[in-house]
Amino acid sequence: MEPLFPRDQVRDLLKRTAVALKEGEVPFALCGGYAAWVRGAPEPDHDADFIVPAAESERAAKALADAGLQVVDPAEDWLLKVVQGEAFVDVIWRTCGRPVETDLIQRAETLPVLSVQMPVLDATDLIASKLMALDEHYCDFGRLLPVARAVREQVDWAQVSREVAENDFAVVFLALLDRLDIVPGVSPG
The missing domain is CATH 3.30.460.40 (Beta Polymerase; domain 2)
Known part of the structure; x- marks a missing residue:
C-alpha cells in the first residue's frame, strides 16, 4: 500500500x-x-x-x-x-x-x-492504548494484528488484559490473539 x-x-x-x-x-x-x-x-x-x-x-x-x-x-x-x-x-x-x-x-x-x-x-502501555481506542467507530483488527505479533514478547499481556477488561472490542481482540496462537492464554476469563 x-x-x-x-x-x-x-x-x-x-x-x-x-x-x-x-x-x-x-x-x-x-x-x-x-x-x-x-x-x-x-x-x-x-x-x-x-x-x-x-x-x-x-x-x-x-x-x-x-x-x-x-x-x-x-x-x-x-x-x-x-x-x-x-x-x-x-x-x-x-x-x-x-x-x-x-x-x-x-x-x-x-x-x-x-x-x-x-x-x-512502553510496549505494554502502547498495546493497552491501542486496544482502548477500539470502539464501534474504529475496530480494525487487521491493522492491530501485525503490531501485536511484532511486540508480543515485550508486552505484559496479563496487565493489558486487566487494563482493557471493560472494553468489549479489546477483549475480543485478546481472544483472537489467543485463538490464533499469537499470544496463547491471553484471553480474559
Whole structure:
C-alpha cells in the first residue's frame, strides 16, 4: 500500500518534533504506530504521534513554535498538530478521554529513533492504548494484528488484559490473539 504522504517528510518531522520537545525540556514519549515500529512492527502509513502530560500541553506548544515548527490548533481539544509540507505529527495530552499522566511517560524507554534518542512508550502501555481506542467507530483488527505479533514478547499481556477488561472490542481482540496462537492464554476469563 502506498503511503498517504511522503514517508521521508513524516520521519523528518518526527525527529524535529522530538528534538524541539527535548530542547524545551518538555516530558514526552513517542507513541502510536511509530512507537510500535521502533519496537519491531511494520512502519505506519500515516502520521507520527507523541504524548505529553496534560499539564505540559501549553509548554509543548511553545517549545515547538519556538523551534520554528508550524503548530496548528485543530478543533479537537486534546491535541495539537505540527505540520510540515504534507506531513503532520500529533502531540496528544488526552488519550481515550483520560489526561496523559507523567507516570506513563516515566515508564517510556529511551531508544534511538531515526538517529535521535527519545523516550518511546512502553510496549505494554502502547498495546493497552491501542486496544482502548477500539470502539464501534474504529475496530480494525487487521491493522492491530501485525503490531501485536511484532511486540508480543515485550508486552505484559496479563496487565493489558486487566487494563482493557471493560472494553468489549479489546477483549475480543485478546481472544483472537489467543485463538490464533499469537499470544496463547491471553484471553480474559
